[in-house]
Amino acid sequence: MPKVLSDAEVQDFRRRLLDVAERAFADQxxxxxxxxxLAQQLGCSAMTPYRYFRDKNEILAAVTAAALDRFSQALEDAFGLQGSVxxxxxxxxxxxLRFAFENPRAYKLMFDLPHPAISDFPDLERAAQRAEQIMTAPMERLVTDGSLVGDPRLLGRIFWSAIHGAVSLQxxxxxxxxxxxxxxxxxMLRFIVAGASSTSSSTRSR
Known part of the structure; x- marks a missing residue:
């Protein structure tokens, strides 16, 4: 009969499994x-991970959600600082940029590897929405104060695409x-801002 683990033991094993999985998925x-x-790297039986996750896709979803939450927290902390928009x-x-270059495996896992269907994993869907929300938040403020004109979500994705492209190349x-x-x-970002600003000016002059 399997040993009954304490909550602390369960959380410790999950953390170690996700740490190993992040490295493995990013590298291989x-x-x-x-x-x-993954079980071999953890030094446990092949069946032990199945006590915590249904299959590899659930492990991938969990480790991606955890990486997205760390990423989002870093950006939320930055946006919470004092200063102009x-x-x-x-x-x-x-x-x-700091997160990407200090955590290249997590970055690759979040944005460069194929994922299971997000809608099948509620925690991954929540984490993905959180990441997009904080990447859209600056655009919402810039649109609100009239600095830029456009759909904040679209602008957020444009800036994200530009930054991601440069980061991936680097x-x-x-x-x-x-x-x-x-x-x-x-x-690249200056060109995007100039384009959005000129759109704002031409829209106001009509």
């Missing part, structure tokens, strides 16, 4: 990882020096 890809391999928006961008070693990355990103 989703298809390259099996539950048996532009300063707070810049703080969110810096928090995004993580892949395609942009070379950090100075090159900074120049590419700053100019």
């Amino acid at each position: 890809g989703v298809e390259g990882v099996s539950v048996r391999q 532009w300063e707070r928006s810049a703080a969110v961008r810096k928090a995004y 993580l892949a070693g395609k942009l070379g020096r950090s100075a090159d990355f900074d120049e590419v990103l700053e100019n």
